Amino acid sequence: MQAICEGLQGLVSDLQVAPCPTLLKLGAVQHLSTPIQAHLCPGRSVLDGLEALHPTPAVGGLPKAGALHFIRRHEGFDRGWYAAPVGWLDNQGNGDFVVALRSALLTPQGCHLFAGCGIVQGSRPANEYEETQIKLTSMEQALALAQR
Structure with a gap:
């Protein structure tokens, strides 16, 4: 959570993070979910946020540069779209994205x-x-x- 908040610094205002995770129950698995809300600063776009956050620590590791280097050297295959941000963006700059886990x-x-x-x-x-x-x-x- 800390890495996400740090990644959004300077891009958003009114950052609100749920005080604790909730359990998101899906068909066969469960996930911890911590909702985050914020407003983009003037001159910033959803794509700026994506660039700052991708890949999240959950799929890329920390510290980011060292973890990504390790993954590239040892994982043995190209992830393709795995763990990429997927979602939508309209002509008004609105959008919603999730990590393709x-x-x-x-x-x-x-x-x-x-x-x-x-x-x-x-x-x-x-x-x-x-x-x-x-x-x-x-x-x-x-x-x-x-x-x-």
């Missing part, structure tokens, strides 16, 4: 599904792997329904 790349040859976990100190690899499998299951089910 799950994505699928469909090609004539097949499908690649992307999901990940937030690795922090104390994370257990087996538990993180199991969490990723649960996240991928909902995407696999959606694709199976689409084939019917």
Whole structure:
């Protein structure tokens, strides 16, 4: 949360952060959600905010430069659209974006599904792997329904 607030400094005014996270329950997974609201400063756009925040620490790590360097050297594949900001922007400058924590790349040859976990100190690899499998299951089910 701190990194997001710091990233928005100078871009927004009236920054309001919920005092504590809430539990966002989805079909097969749950997430901690901390709503943030702010108003863009004059002369700033939603795209300035995206540039300042992408990638978030949840998918890029901290400190940002070192973590991204490590990911590029060790992850072994191009993330493509995984963890990218997706959303909409209108001709008035209004927009709404989220981080694509799950994505699928469909090609004539097949499908690649992307999901990940937030690795922090104390994370257990087996538990993180199991969490990723649960996240991928909902995407696999959606694709199976689409084939019917």
